Amino acid sequence: MGESRERLWTRDFVLLTVCNLLLFLTVQMQTPTFPAYVKEAYQANDFVVSLVISLFSLAAVIARVFTGEALKTKSSKILAIVALGFVAIFSAGYYWAGSIVFFLLLRILVGIGFGMGSTTFPTIVSNVIPAKRIGEGMGYFGLSTSLAMALGPLIGLGLLNWFGFGSMLIVLVLLVAIIFPLMHFIRAYNQLPVSSGNAQTVTGIRRFYDKKLLLPAGLNFCLSITYGGILSFLALYGKEAHIENVGWFFLANALAMVLIRPFSGKLYDRKGHIAVLPPGAIFVGISLLLLSLTTTESLLLVSAAFYGLGYGMIQPSIQAWMVKVVTPEQRGMANGLFFNSIDLGIAVGSVLLGVIATHSSYSVMYRWSAACLLLFLIVYFLSQLAAAKAKKAAVASENVGV
Structure with a gap:
């Protein structure tokens, strides 16, 4: 059974x-x-x-x-x-x-x-x-x-x-x-999640979010800003860099995501998000830096592969993280917030990175886009340090109580 x-x-x-x-x-x-x-x-x-x-x-x-x-x-x-x-x-x-x-x-x-x-x-x-x-x-x-x-x-x-x-x-x-x-x-459809016996009724605006979701949703938003720059400006960047078939980026990117997702999911289940998110962010950062230097289709494909590997590691792990930390009844809300953080990140990325491109170039814009992953890593590691410190303090408090 x-x-x-x-x-x-x-x-x-x-x-x-x-x-x-x-x-x-x-x-x-x-x-x-x-x-x-x-x-x-x-x-x-x-x-x-x-x-x-x-x-x-x-x-x-x-x-x-x-x-x-x-x-x-x-x-x-x-x-x-x-x-x-x-x-x-x-x-x-x-x-x-x-x-x-x-x-x-x-x-x-x-x-x-x-x-x-x-x-x-x-x-x-x-x-x-x-x-x-x-x-x-x-x-x-x-x-x-x-x-x-x-x-x-x-x-x-x-x-x-x-x-x-x-x-x-x-x-x-x-x-x-x-x-x-x-x-x-x-x-x-009728396989309802098992409700926790001590679950409390949540009212007001907190029905639509849970504070445990703010960190993963924020990280997903940060990642999606970079994807907004890819979707909105890659074709224009191809003209600026004299690359004809920039559409190959999306195909290579999707192929890399397809290849990495099963492995990253198993790694998440065994080691947790700390084993998946940092290397994924590094891959995406490398991709964007390579993209900012791209002048040939071969380098474009290498950049796409790195982006697909990183994106494919981060995104499903964040979704699994968000679904896992909430009660079963909140999974619909968690999934909605997950996809909304993607759409909002893409929208904000299109606007902000477009402003940067207007005042510089698409190449410079993608370098600034890579900075989003630096912010991603800083926020993530600071949150992990804070969580470890809080856990240590809680253990010390329990020992004192004993």
Whole structure:
């Protein structure tokens, strides 16, 4: 019986991972294609084009906050169905959007659906993964996001260029539709986490966060600032550095993440986050410094590999950390805060690093981006020293009491 409980690759785990892959794939198909489509179809200016991404992200951030709270008491299956319904129905509505205002409204509604789904699926899967294999399990589950990041833009741009906007939307809606029958075979919806007997009812704003999550969420935010610089300015940096195929960076980056995640997850389970986060931060820092010096595609690929290794070590470990330190009832909130720290970090990174690039160059900007990892390491080690000091003081106090 004990061996059965420790199984990771159950039917529910596999199905939830596939569902998450399909959901994120639909979003990653939209991210690179919609700004260009809006600019051409509606003759929109750059500010309106920026709203295509920012309004979607803002809607997802807000939806995750309330979804995390709803998962404590509501059916996760109902929430998942509502989320997918929003994504499928309102994505199909893009085709009939007669004005940019209607298009942006649909972006908000799809963002709400994605925010709900991207919180619900990880929360369900965190209840399925054995506690002693949470790092390994979240690492494998996170591969679905990495694959979507690698394949989504390629599929979306290919469909848009070869078959047109309508065909791309059909494929997008079909991918969401595939999730519905898969969900029928998942049994973990009613697998509620075991509540601790002395759990206290939390009211007010603390329903939406826990102070134990502030450190890992802050570290994730810091890491995501650097990714905002990659997403927003890599193509422009390629022109500045005279590198033609900068898109290879994303493919090499995703491949490195896919390769490292299973190993980093097992290392997290055995040694804890201190064995994973510092080397991961060093890898990302090296990547950004190499990127700032890049003038050839070969060096670009080396930089991408380092970034993928570091990002693939840090991100699933932080998610496992956040899920592990809260009560089972708070896992929805923890997952929502995890993804929100990513989106907010990317948004802040795009703005702050863009200001630096405006007053210097993209090469200088990536060197400053590497400084985020120095801050990451300083905050992390100071927090560990403070925790060790507090633990030592607590032990000394107990000894005095005895």
